[in-house]
Amino acid sequence: MLSLAAFAALMALGLPIAFAMIAGAAVQIVLGGNGVLLLSLPQQLFQGMENTGLLALPIFILLGELMAESGAGRRLFALAGLGAGGMRGGLAQAVIVANGLMAAVLGSTVAQITLMARLAVPEMERAGYPRDAAAALTAAGGLLAPVIPPSMLLIVYGVIAQVPIADLFLAGIGPGLAILAVLIAVTALTGRRAGFPAPAPRAASARAAVTGALPALAIPAAMIGAILGGIATPAEAGIVAILAVLFVALGALWPALIATARSTAAILFLIAAAGLYAWVAAWENLPAMVAQQIQALSGSPLVFLLLLNLLLLALGMVLDPMPALILVVPVLLPVAMDSYGIDPVHFGLVACLNLTLGLLTPPVGVGLHTAAMQTGVPAGRIARLVLPYLGGVLAVLAALVLWPGLALGPARLLQ
Amino acid sequence: MPPTALCFAARLDARLARAEIRLAAALLGGALCCMLAGGAMRSLGRPLIWTDELAVLCMAVAALFGASAGIASGQHLAVGALAARLPRALRRGADALLAALLAGFLLCLWIWLDPLGLLRAGSGAALARETGNFTYAEPTMTLGLRKIWFWLAMIPATLGALFHALVRASGARC
Numbered sequence: 001m002l003s004l005a006a007f008a009a010l011m012a013l014g015l016p017i018a019f020a021m022i023a024g025a026a027v028q029i030v031l032g033g034n035g036v037l038l039l040s041l042p043q044q045l046f047q048g049m050e051n052t053g054l055l056a057l058p059i060f061i062l063l064g065e066l067m068a069e070s071g072a073g074r075r076l077f078a079l080a081g082l083g084a085g086g087m088r089g090g091l092a093q094a095v096i097v098a099n100g101l102m103a104a105v106l107g108s109t110v111a112q113i114t115l116m117a118r119l120a121v122p123e124m125e126r127a128g129y130p131r132d133a134a135a136a137l138t139a140a141g142g143l144l145a146p147v148i149p150p151s152m153l154l155i156v157y158g159v160i161a162q163v164p165i166a167d168l169f170l171a172g173i174g175p176g177l178a179i180l181a182v183l184i185a186v187t188a189l190t191g192r193r194a195g196f197p198a199p200a201p202r203a204a205s206a207r208a209a210v211t212g213a214l215p216a217l218a219i220p221a222a223m224i225g226a227i228l229g230g231i232a233t234p235a236e237a238g239i240v241a242i243l244a245v246l247f248v249a250l251g252a253l254w255p256a257l258i259a260t261a262r263s264t265a266a267i268l269f270l271i272a273a274a275g276l277y278a279w280v281a282a283w284e285n286l287p288a289m290v291a292q293q294i295q296a297l298s299g300s301p302l303v304f305l306l307l308l309n310l311l312l313l314a315l316g317m318v319l320d321p322m323p324a325l326i327l328v329v330p331v332l333l334p335v336a337m338d339s340y341g342i343d344p345v346h347f348g349l350v351a352c353l354n355l356t357l358g359l360l361t362p363p364v365g366v367g368l369h370t371a372a373m374q375t376g377v378p379a380g381r382i383a384r385l386v387l388p389y390l391g392g393v394l395a396v397l398a399a400l401v402l403w404p405g406l407a408l409g410p411a412r413l414l415q
Numbered sequence: 416m417p418p419t420a421l422c423f424a425a426r427l428d429a430r431l432a433r434a435e436i437r438l439a440a441a442l443l444g445g446a447l448c449c450m451l452a453g454g455a456m457r458s459l460g461r462p463l464i465w466t467d468e469l470a471v472l473c474m475a476v477a478a479l480f481g482a483s484a485g486i487a488s489g490q491h492l493a494v495g496a497l498a499a500r501l502p503r504a505l506r507r508g509a510d511a512l513l514a515a516l517l518a519g520f521l522l523c524l525w526i527w528l529d530p531l532g533l534l535r536a537g538s539g540a541a542l543a544r545e546t547g548n549f550t551y552a553e554p555t556m557t558l559g560l561r562k563i564w565f566w567l568a569m570i571p572a573t574l575g576a577l578f579h580a581l582v583r584a585s586g587a588r589c
Contacts, residue, residue, distance in 0.1 A: 010509075010512070011493070011494050012494065012498070013498060013501070013505070013506075013508075013509040013512070014493055014494070014498025014499075014501065014506060014509050015493065015509050015512060015513055015516075016485075016486070016491030016492065016493045016513070017491070017492050017493055017494070018482070018491060018492070019491070019513055019516055019517075022516065022520070023516050026519070038523055038526075039523060039526055039527050040527070041520070041523050041527075042520070042523055042524050042527050042566070042569055043527065043550075043566070045569075046475060046479075046565075046566060046569065049471075049474065049475035049478050050471050050472070050475055051471065052467055052471055054471070054474065055446065055450060055467075055470055055471060055474060058443050058446065058447070058474060058477075059447065059450075062443075062447070235450060236450075236454045239447065239450055239451050239454060240454075242447070243451075254440070257440040257441075257443060257444050258436055258437070258440045260440070260443060261436055261439035261440040261442075261443050261477060261481045262436060262481060262484070262485065262488075262490055264439075264443060264474070264477070264478060264481060265439055265477065265478045265479075265480070265481020265482045265484070265485055266481070266482070266485050266490055266491050266492055268474070268475070268478035268481075268482075269478055269479075269481075269482035269485070269491070270491075270492060272478070318494060319494065320492050322492065323492055
């Protein structure tokens with residue numbers, strides 16, 4: 001308990017979460033009288049990053065960076081905008097659809113919101129949308145990135161939980177499409193109430209928009225198809241996709257590698273620190289103790305999943321999805337599988353979707369702050385405007401908890 | 416510390432962080448090349464068994480240097496909501512705490528690597544025989560190299576991280 005308190009206190013002080021975790025692990029080792037374990041600490045930390053599955057992480061981060069540099073976002077937005085002309089709130093719907101397409105390209109909420117805020121918000125303002133509504137819509141669209149494959153969050157979950165990443169990508173399709181449908185429905189309702197404008201049909205050539213967007217669509221489609229079809233591993237498919245994008249964005253390779261190094265290091269170091277904490281926790285038999293406590297609270301898988309969701313919602317409000325996932329999965333997944341017979345793929349989708357909500361909730365909500373920073377609209381105002389969208393995604397989460405088939409169904413069908 | 420020394424430290428800090436992130440990016444590029452070579456040769460029916468291990472080790476070393484640079488640029492994931500409301504002195508205290516943590520880690524590294532024991536024993540194998548410390552004897556699976564060559568990256572990375580944390584704690588700026 002004292003190690004958890006040390007971890008929480010250091011985190012609250014603003015210490016990087018990974019270092020707070022290492023300190024917590026060290027406190028646990030010392031308090032447990034296992035001082036000799038401190039000598040293995042560096043080796044354990046290094047081993048936490050030695051995982052072939054983790055290679056997918058830099059590959060997909062680099063792919064996202066290169067796709068963003070290659071102008072894929074602009075082309076996908078132009079394609080989605082084809083259906084917007086003349087319809088009330090049509091441009092807003094186009095932004096949501098463009099976000100859905102972009103999620104299959106970028107896999108990161110922050111990257112997606114940053115790109116869409118630059119592309120969509122000025123366009124929406126020109127069409128007569130209030131700036132705050134445009135900012136909120138862009139932020140809400142970012143919720144699609146962590147669920148629609150390829151998703152960084154699903155890759156990290158796959159590595160921690162030892163679940164095939166291809167299975168997770170397959171399972172992400174159902175909930176991802178459900179969220180897309182919900183976001184479109186909420187936008188339609190909000191648009192009618194707020195009186196979103198109906199822009200004049202655009203004169204831009206549909207043919208040019210489609211041909212321009214084809215490579216941007218074909219690369220992720222071929223990549224995801226190769227992964228799901230079992231032709232290539234996620235890492236191999238990602239490498240081939242990188243080579244394809246390099247044809248149009250070779251000059252962006254070095255800056256993209258630098259950005260990839262920054263993101264990868266932060267995530268990998270966090271995973272290594274969490275691995276260290278899990279190692280110490282296993283030494284102290286913590287998972288078994290937690291399992292005992294939870295089993296005393298609930299007997300059914302449904303109650304367990306409800307409790308899990310409450311815990312994740314609370315965690316998601318103060319932590320980024322990635323560290324929250326890394327903290328929770330090693331302790332609770334064994335309980336979920338062994339005591340309640342919950343499918344690890346279902347558990348992963350529930351956890352990832354739940355933590356995604358935290359991206360748009362104060363005080364931490366990275367997506368919220370990114371949208372605020374990019375658009376100049378106060379984060380509090382965006383947080384109020386995204387509430388209907390969060391409600392919609394919460395409904396999808398509830399459906400996913402009650403009906404695992406939403407995630408596992410498409411996977412079983414395609415397998 | 417006098418202002419000029421602080422300014423020098425801040426400049427050195429920024430340069431070191433830039434060098435670290437470039438090294439991390441180059442290592443990641445190397446890891447990707449390894450994977451590409453591995454995939455290409457596998458598809459040609461002549462698999463290279465060492466590519467995956469080298470790629471993973473490059474990635475791990477890249478993460479170490481990138482993590483050190485991340486301290487300088489404040490890019491590690493952290494809960495900033497409460498910390499932003501703390502007085503400046505307390506925030507610097509947190510940076511000093513981070514520096515202390517890194518110094519402790521450096522001490523763990525020193526004891527684990529036992530350089531004096533290695534000097535006394537004369538070789539990694541002799542150290543393993545005498546003390547049961549197999550750090551220098553542990554092999555990689557496919558590379559034909561000892562793992563220690565990759566583990567050694569933890570020393571400069573931790574020293575760099577410690578320097579970044581100390582500069583942040585001192586509030587040095589130029």
